[in-house]
Amino acid sequence: MKRSIWLLVLCALPAWTAACGGGGGGGGEIIEPAVPEVVEVSLFDDRFNPDDLVVVVGTTVRWINDDEEDHTVTSGIDNSDPDAGLFFDAPPLAPGDSFEVDFDDPGDFDYFCRFHVDLGMVGLVSVVP
Numbered sequence: 001m002k003r004s005i006w007l008l009v010l011c012a013l014p015a016w017t018a019a020c021g022g023g024g025g026g027g028g029e030i031i032e033p034a035v036p037e038v039v040e041v042s043l044f045d046d047r048f049n050p051d052d053l054v055v056v057v058g059t060t061v062r063w064i065n066d067d068e069e070d071h072t073v074t075s076g077i078d079n080s081d082p083d084a085g086l087f088f089d090a091p092p093l094a095p096g097d098s099f100e101v102d103f104d105d106p107g108d109f110d111y112f113c114r115f116h117v118d119l120g121m122v123g124l125v126s127v128v129p
């Protein structure tokens, strides 16, 4: 019994070391990014996460399919929207694939997945000046 407890302690040590060692690096000068910020949205479990995003003009949003099935990233409300896909429309993204859109104008941009919109796979990007 005692031996198994010691094993637990030893196994936990590397995790503690990593957790304790990660926080350093303060005091460096802040370098402004040379390119507009990229914000990532994960596609997982038939959801966009986060599904409600506020970004500034010039931001690139990158959707990454972290799921085990294909999804699309399609501008508009749903498949019956006559404007669906006019602004952007990712082809079906296989697991691991990603898709990017540069948001250069302010406004609210609804989007959805063509396959799973009926399951509530919808999102919104609000672009502010």
Ligand SMILES: [Cu+2]
Residues within 6 Å of the ligand: 046, 070, 071, 072, 113, 114, 115, 116, 117, 121
């Ligand atoms: Cu989908």
